[in-house]
Amino acid sequence: MTIQDILQLLPAELLTPGARLDTQVHNACGSDMMSDVLAFVKNQAVLLTGLNNPQVVRTADMMDMVCIVFVRGKRPSPEVLELAEQRGIAVLTTQRTMFSACGILYQAGLRGGGGHD
Numbered sequence: 541m542t543i544q545d546i547l548q549l550l551p552a553e554l555l556t557p558g559a560r561l562d563t564q565v566h567n568a569c570g571s572d573m574m575s576d577v578l579a580f581v582k583n584q585a586v587l588l589t590g591l592n593n594p595q596v597v598r599t600a601d602m603m604d605m606v607c608i609v610f611v612r613g614k615r616p617s618p619e620v621l622e623l624a625e626q627r628g629i630a631v632l633t634t635q636r637t638m639f640s641a642c643g644i645l646y647q648a649g650l651r652g653g654g655g656h657d
Contacts, residue, residue: 541564541565541566541645541650542561542562542564542565543561543562543565543607545565546607546609546645549644549645550632550644550645551634552634554630554631554632555616555631555632555633556621556625556629559607559625559630560630563606565606565607565650566583567584567585567650568586568587568642570589570642571589572590574591577599577603580652583604583605585603585604586607586608586609586650587607587608588638589609590614592610592616592617593620594619596608596616597624597629600629601627605629606628607629608624609632609633609641610634611636611637612635612636613633613634616631
């Protein structure tokens with residue numbers, strides 16, 4: 541699955557126009573607790589979250605995640621978007637809830653990285 545696929549499936553809006561939409565995404569993690577995200581060990585992943593602060597980008601970067609999807613229509617600040625662009629992380633927003641967005645991506649074949657899908 542690619543970031544472009546995620547954009548279409550949710551549907552979502554791309555907030556980082558320079559992002560590479562052909563980047564492959566192999567796993568997903570949905571959480572508002574960054575400590576849970578740190579326990580998620582897979583790279584090439586998408587993070588779905590409602591938490592809206594710079595720590596989300598820093599955590600995603602540490603975990604080699606390639607995409608962040610803010611759920612429930614959340615829109616990060618310009619500072620958060622700039623940090624994501626600097627780190628090469630695509631940022632999307634969707635009106636869907638986290639539960640719904642995760643379900644859609646799961647149904648389309650994207651899995652979590654914990655082995656307990």
